[in-house]
Amino acid sequence: MAIPIVELDNVSCSYGPQVVLSNISLKFQPGEFVGLVGPSGSGKTTLLRTLIGLVSPVRGQVKIFGKTVQGGSVPKDFGYVPQLETIDWTFPVTVEQVVMMGRMREMSLLPWASRNDKISVHSTLERLGIGTLAKRHIRALSGGQQQRVFLARALISNPKILLLDEPTSGVDIKTRNDVLRLLAEINLTGVTIVLTTHDLNSVAAHLPQVVCINRQIIAQGNPMEIFNEEVLERTYGPGMRVVKQDGMLLIGDQLDLFKGLKELNDTRLRSNQVAESIGHADGGSKSLSRD
Amino acid sequence: MQDLINQLFQPFQYEFFNKAMLGAILVGGLCGLIGVYVVLRRMSYIGHGLSHSIFGGAVVSYVLSWNFYLGAGAWGFLSALIIDAVSRKRKVSTDAAIGIITTASFAVGVALISKTRRFTKNFDAALFGNILGITDADLWAIGGVAVAVTLVVFFIYKQLLFSTFDPEVASVYGVRTRWIDTFFSLALAGTIIVSMQILGVTLIAASLIIPPTVARLLTDNFHKVVFYSIGIGVLCSVVGLYLSYEVDISSGAAIVITAALLFVGVFSFSSLKGRFFGRKPELDRLEGESAVALASGVLVTSNDNHNHDHSHVHAEEHHF
Numbered sequence: 001m002a003i004p005i006v007e008l009d010n011v012s013c014s015y016g017p018q019v020v021l022s023n024i025s026l027k028f029q030p031g032e033f034v035g036l037v038g039p040s041g042s043g044k045t046t047l048l049r050t051l052i053g054l055v056s057p058v059r060g061q062v063k064i065f066g067k068t069v070q071g072g073s074v075p076k077d078f079g080y081v082p083q084l085e086t087i088d089w090t091f092p093v094t095v096e097q098v099v100m101m102g103r104m105r106e107m108s109l110l111p112w113a114s115r116n117d118k119i120s121v122h123s124t125l126e127r128l129g130i131g132t133l134a135k136r137h138i139r140a141l142s143g144g145q146q147q148r149v150f151l152a153r154a155l156i157s158n159p160k161i162l163l164l165d166e167p168t169s170g171v172d173i174k175t176r177n178d179v180l181r182l183l184a185e186i187n188l189t190g191v192t193i194v195l196t197t198h199d200l201n202s203v204a205a206h207l208p209q210v211v212c213i214n215r216q217i218i219a220q221g222n223p224m225e226i227f228n229e230e231v232l233e234r235t236y237g238p239g240m241r242v243v244k245q246d247g248m249l250l251i252g253d254q255l256d257l258f259k260g261l262k263e264l265n266d267t268r269l270r271s272n273q274v275a276e277s278i279g280h281a282d283g284g285s286k287s288l289s290r291d
Numbered sequence: 292m293q294d295l296i297n298q299l300f301q302p303f304q305y306e307f308f309n310k311a312m313l314g315a316i317l318v319g320g321l322c323g324l325i326g327v328y329v330v331l332r333r334m335s336y337i338g339h340g341l342s343h344s345i346f347g348g349a350v351v352s353y354v355l356s357w358n359f360y361l362g363a364g365a366w367g368f369l370s371a372l373i374i375d376a377v378s379r380k381r382k383v384s385t386d387a388a389i390g391i392i393t394t395a396s397f398a399v400g401v402a403l404i405s406k407t408r409r410f411t412k413n414f415d416a417a418l419f420g421n422i423l424g425i426t427d428a429d430l431w432a433i434g435g436v437a438v439a440v441t442l443v444v445f446f447i448y449k450q451l452l453f454s455t456f457d458p459e460v461a462s463v464y465g466v467r468t469r470w471i472d473t474f475f476s477l478a479l480a481g482t483i484i485v486s487m488q489i490l491g492v493t494l495i496a497a498s499l500i501i502p503p504t505v506a507r508l509l510t511d512n513f514h515k516v517v518f519y520s521i522g523i524g525v526l527c528s529v530v531g532l533y534l535s536y537e538v539d540i541s542s543g544a545a546i547v548i549t550a551a552l553l554f555v556g557v558f559s560f561s562s563l564k565g566r567f568f569g570r571k572p573e574l575d576r577l578e579g580e581s582a583v584a585l586a587s588g589v590l591v592t593s594n595d596n597h598n599h600d601h602s603h604v605h606a607e608e609h610h611f
Binding site for chain 1: 331445446448449450452453455456457459460461462463464465466507510511512513514516
């Protein structure tokens with residue numbers, strides 16, 4: 001088996017007297033696509049910050065590519081996308097200026113960007129489908145485009161592992177799915193991806209691996225296997241429900257589930273109506289599958 | 292026409308005016324440069340506070356017969372470092388730390404003056420500036436600090452930008468943010484010390500805040516903000532000094548009034564442009580702190596007014 005790209009061995013973290021993570025042992029293998037889920041304050045973000053050296057564990061070891069790293073030292077080969085809520089959107093920077101920041105380690109001491117820097121920025125923006133937005137101010141973008149800009153900043157240095165803190169929060173459902181599909185494509189190129197999210201249904205639909213956290217690890221594995229009411233109750237507390245329908249998982253409290261099922265049925269109804277209308281328009285000559 | 296030209300160049304026949312103009316241009320450009328980072332780091336209050344703190348150092352230097360620049364410089368830099376250290380404690384906010392340390396330092400200066408009564412002659416000059424009394428030594432000091440700060444900013448430009456925009460992520464990408472912050476504190480303290488002679492303690496903050504704020508209204512591009520801010524700082528200094536000579540008012544006040552009028556003009560133009568051409572009014576480009584600072588004549592009492600205004604509408608989360 002390959003050496004884990006990241007390994008946490010019995011790691012505990014605290015802010016002052018308050019323990020945030022307790023005895024975390026985890027391994028991320030190269031090429032994995034993992035979601036960290038848990039309630040607010042469960043330690044998801046602290047776990048990411050520990051991996052990139054922003055938080056020093058009070059106990060345990062963090063190993064990157066098999067080597068123990070000291071707290072406070074930042075490993076290379078990591079790309080990090082923070083929560084977009086932490087970004088100052090009034091700051092006067094353009095898209096290309098933000099993405100250029102990701103090349104900080106490769107750039108010279110001179111204040112201007114080299115030809116290689118510029119080529120690298122523009123090829124990364126093209127790769128993410130936002131090449132035409134290079135000169136735009138970061139606030140003059142949609143939520144999905146903003147997420148891609150910060151993804152571009154993380155990807156420009158060709159990291160082996162990409163860490164994202166709640167990349168799907170604050171965006172609409174279409175943008176959320178677009179972002180997750182884009183991450184899946186990046187993952188297919190061999191980049192290990194670890195993200196935190198509150199969105200259990202998206203995790204269930206898009207991610208092959210998930211870790212449930214509430215200050216300690218509750219469960220880890222494939223979401224279809226570990227998302228059950230017992231695990232979710234231990235992670236989030238009582239009241240969480242899981243419904244399996246048509247091979248899909250629907251997770252939430254009872255009200256969420258009611259809305260989710262209604263939305264699912266409405267969607268199905270609409271597709272059936274569209275299919276029927278196409279069938280009628282064709283004079284019923286074609287049989288269309290409703291599934 | 293010839294009369295107008297003669298009148299324009301008339302002040303330059305006086306050596307004191309030439310020195311004052313050179314000093315004002317250097318200080319205007321320097322404050323314009325360093326002010327960009329002061330405003331974008333939401334530290335508008337520190338410019339005001341640190342100048343008061345350095346006043347305490349200036350009085351102590353005078354009373355103890357130390358070199359003004361060394362004494363006040365060490366005092367100012369120490370104040371900046373203490374503010375930085377205290378504000379890293381979670382329970383003390385940056386604005387509270389600035390308020391406590393700088394006013395305490397100012398109070399030390401006032402107490403020494405009242406005790407010794409030896410600084411009274413220079414008291415007005417320290418508070419309101421005395422650009423016309425600028426000496427060759429002052430000019431050398433201003434020039435030296437301007438060159439040093441420009442060089443520092445030149446070589447840490449990218450790191451300074453990253454650590455100003457996104458300090459936490461900057462450290463992930465190898466930027467030594469603590470060192471950058473320390474360099475910045477040093478550069479800011481140096482700028483304030485050499486600007487005191489020109490603008491005085493009470494008016495320095497305006498020269499740090501107004502040029503970058505006007506520049507911010509004019510462009511969304513960081514590099515342009517830096518160049519515009521330097522240019523606006525120099526322009527306001529030149530026009531303000533002329534105004535001071537012609538109208539016979541305090542030079543520091545004239546420079547600040549010029550800058551404030553420029554802000555009003557650019558701000559009004561931006562707002563009108565937004566109203567008539569459908570663009571978003573540029574007021575929301577201003578960070579909350581800078582807007583308050585400008586509106587209240589520079590004084591700001593809070594720096595945690597983070598205005599994370601998104602232009603896009605975040606669609607409501609849809610949970611299944």
